Amino acid sequence: MEVKRNDTAERCDTSVVLCGIMLDNPVIAASGTFGYGYEFSQIYDINVLGTFSFKGTTLYPRFGNEQPRIAECPAGMLNAVGLQNPGVDAVISRELPLMAKYFHKSAMANVCGFSIEEYVAVAEKLDLEEQVGWIELNISCPNVHGGGAAFGLDPKMAAEVTSAVRRAVKKPLIVKLSPAAADIAAVAAAVEAAGADAVSLINTLPGMRIDLRRRRPLLANEKGGLSGPAIFPIALRMVYDVYKTVSIPIIGMGGVSTAEDVIEMMLAGATAVQVGTANLVNPTACLDIINSLPSVMTKYKINKLSDIIGGAHL
């Protein structure tokens, strides 16, 4: 099914600038919910997106966690996929050339690792790819034991991995933060000082479900990451707090499902917004948000979306 973009309200300026790269609109499909964009490109022209962050990449191929990996919750879901991906070399040789056929904008490369050396090695390779516009350093995945999340919990460790990757890459470096940190604003400040060009937040929140029949955790990994509308108010509050602390751009995410959510995130301080779990339930979620942005902007008397960034702060 081909879905066309609604181009009526051209008078509304939805463009934003993210680390020197202009986005037609602030809507970015979030890593892990969009694959490499291929499945979505069969449903709509994904070039309408601001951009998208492709599936988190590690140095070596990973199968991820055992089944089950998914559990439903009221207003959201838990996942414990565990960074399944084919490894950086296969991403570069196989996925990126395919992606070039249906996505013609700069994409965001989500980089994962289990050590500073791994983060650096993966980021260095992806930094050389022309299609990659930004490196998004994922120091917040909750689903891998001894993995990246540990870096995101502590300002000092977050700064260490950020500065190591900073030295290794030329492209804008975004650090994706964990809501599980005791003080996410302190982690944001630490990565800013270490050379991050932007921060994105929040990753999923650690959670779990228990199977009543088996009396065991429902997920094979026991715990998973909570996402979806359930976490939107938490994400919004964290974006608001981080905006007070850092001067680099913030990409807000966590349960964003509507154009109104995008505007709330931007008022809280986000320059751009990622849409994640909504894509899994509604394959045209990003398209629907982009199409309805102009009318929602008109409703709230916004001519230029970038004017409202941080507008909720006194």
Place this chain on the structure above:
Amino acid sequence: MNKTFTIIKNEKIARATYEMKLLGDVSDITRPGQFVAIKLDGYFLRRPISVCDIYDCSGDGSGVLTLIYKNIGGGTEFMSTLRPGVELDLLTGLGNGYDTKKSGPYPLLIGGGCGVSPLYLLARRLIAEGKHVAVILGFGTAEEVFYEDKFREIGAFVTVTTADGSHGTRGFVTDALPAAGSYTYTYSCGPEPMLRAVYKAAATSGEYSFEERMACGFGVCMGCSCRTVTGYKRICKDGPVLEKEEILWK
């Protein structure tokens, strides 16, 4: 693939088992063994349900979609309360489905419980292709049996088994295999223990349909990945049907 369907029938046909018929655009459903994912009010994730049958009545894609589901509580309990006239948001045409071309002249179809459902369209298509179809339908007890007559009406040779012997042959589907005669290919759908038993007992190559917990249903979240001989596969996109030769049991 995102379509609005209207319920035209939703009735209990066996113990905890419901048949729902919906009117809508069925044009994306191209093979038996595919599934749809239904958005239900109050439930965050869509429910993946196998396609039992489709009738394209107009030539413009609109037609009747038949689904059979078991009320296991939660979302399916809610589904069982929906009345004709209610509109549902479905993703259709999901998954790879069965390949009827591989069947040879004498395919054997083996289903257990709700796994019987996708075998109906498969049987219909195979028979339309001139093949001689035998089916073994396995259930726990007589009150759970459904579609026995419907398979007979379309010309399939039907054997029913029940675990407690209250209807048909006593035992599991594999207990009916020796009496099934010779067959050229095996198609199977049902609970994993049944698939394992069929895998061991079946004499031919075949295709097996698997279930897994899913989030998206269309191949992007990696929630339902499994290992196979030919690498990692997504049950929702590269499956749910796997060839016998590529299955790696957990």
